[in-house]
Amino acid sequence: MADTLTPVLTADWADEQSWKLATYERNGGYRAMRKALTMAPDDIVTAVKDSGLRGRGGAGFPTGMKWGFIPQDNPNPKYLVVNADESEPGTCKDIPLMMATPHTLVEGVIISSFAIRAHQAFIYIRGEVVHVIRRVQAAVAEAYAAGHLGKNIHGSGYDLDVVVHAGAGAYICGEETALLEGLEGRRGQPRLRPPFPAVAGLYASPTVINNVESIASVPSIIGNGADWFASMGTEKSKGFGIFSLSGHIARPGQYEAPLGTTLRTLIDLAGGIRHGHELKFWTPGGSSTPILTDEHLDVPLDFEAVGAAGSMLGTRALQIFDDTTCVVRAVLRWTEFYKHESCGKCTPCREGTYWLVQVLTNLEKGVGREEDLEILLDQCDNILGRAFCALGDGATSPITSSIQYFRDEYLQHLSNGGCPFDPVASTLFAAEGAR
């Protein structure tokens, strides 16, 4: 099973004090940075392009191509912004990474900034995770002390400053333009595009915004070569990624594997579904990706195959729900999240999520009507693709996909006059074998 797991980013997570600079350097850290500083910036961009690295924040946009969009003739400063506002329900890869080996990110920031000729980089971290913010701040301070950051880094003539910025706890700020608004000190609401951030992003200057995992993958690409990276994964989804398994699974956690692995493989590695239960449904990439069921256990987890299965690879946040879970209840919880997090800027997301929650609540209580399912689907149709940003689209995914696979269960709530499930049974503290 040589290819089953490919620990690169997670390789050193178990080391003693893995977050320290000394540990990181002992394991070969910052070598890629030294190599990169001797390269031409364009060659780094080419290497990242050649590696086939696609954005790890969910959308899967080719990272090297994004860097190539930066107009180098623009007289304004260039900025690198790392999106560390990880808040998608189920997604838990960036936060553990920054917690365990923050220097991987810092090294990636240095190489990436050098490549796009930025002298200022920002790491925008979700505000609630104070311990992670402190750890990244400490890592940045260590990097400054070691001369990896600051003026004339290791005599290369290259200057770079990094600011660790704490968000204020809004899911919308994971949307890149809302993140920029927040970074500039304004309310986090998405901006009208065009202009795109590559042309006029932070402070109206050319800006690259990348996910933590994307940037953290860059040192390994520079260190080991684009071919090494491209040798993993599938044809159009190259490399490795962190798969976060959570929910009704024996050993939840982060499993780093080549793209294209399957849930069946990952569940095996994680010790199987909660004892005595069966897989009911799962999300391939967080709550904004349409749910899948046990019929999709062998779908290769790459951008194309998951897309073909009617969902999205997203952030590889594999939330596993077993047969004790009421799908209506789970979807209602997610929808409540979207209602709470809708920024309010556009009508369909703001008003739509407000209404969806009411309809779902009634359905879950069994006081709704069968027509409500059609209204629900029609509401989703009126939100999907009509909202200002992807938040509204994401809010519809669990609803439409759950009705697609579990329409009968919705109707059962109505005929049963309420939820047929015991909510306690789905909890992790429930007695083993409870139904």
Next chain:
Amino acid sequence: MTTSEIAKTDLVTLTIDGVQVSVPAGTLVIRAAEQIGVQIPRFCDHPLLDPVGACRQCLVDVPDAGNGRPMPKPQASCTIPVAEGMVVNTQVTSEVADKAQQGIMEFLLINHPLDCPVCDKGGECPLQNQAMSNGRGESRFAASGGVKRTFPKPINISAQVLLDRERCVLCARCTRFSEQIAGDPFIEMLERGALQQVGIYEKEPFESYFSGNTIQICPVGALTSADYRFRSRPFDLVSTPGIAEHDACGAAIRVDHRRGVVMRRLAGNDPDVNEEWISDKDRFAFGYLRTDDRLSYPRVRDEDGELRPASWPEAFAVAARGLAAAGATGVLPGGRLTAEDAFAYSTFARVALGTHDIDFRARPLSAEEADFLAAEVVLRGPGNGGPTYADLDAADSVLLVGLEPEDEAGTLFLRLRKANRKHRTRVWSVAPFATDGLRKMGGSLVPAHPGGEADVISGLAHRQDVELGSTSVILVGERMAVSPGALTAVAHLARTTGAKLAWVPRRAGDRGAVETGCLPHLLPGGRPVSDASARVDAAAAWGIDGLPDRPGRDADAIVKAVADGSVGGLVVGGVDPDDTADPAAFRAALEAARFVVALEQRETDVTRTADVVFPVAPVTDKPGTFVNWEGRPREFEAAFVNTNALPDARVLAGIAEELGANLGFRTSAEAHQRMVEMGAWDGDRATLPETPAAATVSGPSADQVALSTWKLMLDNGSMQDGQKYLRATARTPVCRVSPTAAAALGEMVTLEGDRGSVTLPVEVADDLPDDVAWVPANSTGNGVLADLASPGSGVHLKGGGR
């Protein structure tokens, strides 16, 4: 946009609903659709605000983006510019677009209250209208037992503006207007999701001279004015277009009235002048029309000294008799007149009284100013050497001299701010300190001491950073009349740099009074009194034998002449004694005059001492023309007909007839006709003397500071009477001093001048020199001229007190 501008732009051809249309590049799809008669529903979109794409109501289907590829999902037509070959299907031809719009409308209505029957917007509500045209008849939300989000209603976001949060559709027009157009970002969206709402800062009030525009552009009834709330239904109102009478900008307004009472005023839409915006003063200050002190019948003074009601014929006869007996008579028409009424005063003085002793300037003035008006201002206008609002957009730089547009010319302020934001026009201001208004126009200060402007202006021709050229505009305020040499220096600067020059007075009638010859040395149409052929021309037009060949007395000289007995009679229009250069002297002249005829709308200190008082028609009751600072005639119709009020022109004609003179008109329309017939002088215009007429100005002594002052837009002005909500939004009067002076003074300062003293809170203006203090001219007591000292003169500052 003018036709020639369109011709110059590249046209882009696209297909909307199967119809080909060519529009200028950069046009948004939503407006291109209007060209073929398709109205796409919208809320957040406003042609004068930056696109935001928030409400999503204007979604359309784009099967071809112009590159042969379809756009995958419906697009907000208010945010996408047209592209060559683009194909757009709106709700008219696309089921996808229609369903998308219906869906958005349904969402908008779920949290909108069904209180249309009591909502002020009901009947003129874009949400109501578009819900009918692009929404479904039944509410699925209500049918499924939905529970609306509610808020306590309403809340004040200022004394004047109220917010019903539950009606708000969060289109952000109001917040964008405040930030982008007015530059007063004191309202902003708070909270998120369905709880998102417009809010104000805890410590910063929504203090904006333009807040009323947010009410007008609100597409629902969320923003209402304290003044109009629950007063009327739109369908009960009669609308008459008008021109704002509060400043010299000539802003187009709409007067909405019901059964002879003005209920509200709205901004008119005039792209050449005020676009769609007006100041709060233009919008809300009309309560003076219905105050208790409105005059409604003529009065004459009895033998026992009391004013008693009189019939119109009697009053005409008494006035004529009195003036004939009083000897020489001076005419002070004031600056609030329509051009027609000003023409009547000008004609009355010359034809009925045979004098040039007429001066509209009811404020500090100078002989230099009179020369400047005759040489550089009269007859200049759009297409005749004068700058226009549009020229401000095109200008590379605009120099303001003694003019604070935010306070003194609101519409001009908004246009300068736009010119700076959209066209990068650089704004420079010759003033003692940089105001917030200047900052909002992106302007820079050219520091000048009060009274010392002339040297600074002369120096500008040699300054490298202030680049003035043929595309520049110089705007000089009326306050420069009393800064010796300033107006002459401005005229020289304009000539040497080639910049266009305009004079921006404060009052709506000032420029019209210049054009119609309400000056001692100027006849209607810019005819100089000193020019014999001009006199002959005017006399012929009036049908009289001749005119005195020497210029008459200006307002200050008339006041002096009354005191020494050489002038016995006064005909006074809308003049407030406290506005004049020396209020005490003016009041003394009123007492000393042998006979005073007053023409006024309301009781004033003048009417109380006059021998005959005629009520005259306010702007709502007569047609007329205001000439704005550009020199652009702004004609308007009467909102009310068959009222008892007579315009000044009719009253003057009546007195003239009793004096045996014929003015040649009785009505405003006839006065207009005569004015047009008389036309502009085509001979040589007056020239500005190289050295300005001598002026006596007493500057500050060594232990004094120089007094700088101007009127705030909202202050104690009598035309803001009867409008308590508007008054409540006026800025707190403060005395601005330099940081050094402020440190020595403490929280309060008492200013002592030769006419009295005023105590005000101290506020620091960083760039103010130590020997200058600024106070608002009419925000305390009877105003600075009556209570403190004249502008530019010296005052003592005393600190202390709280």
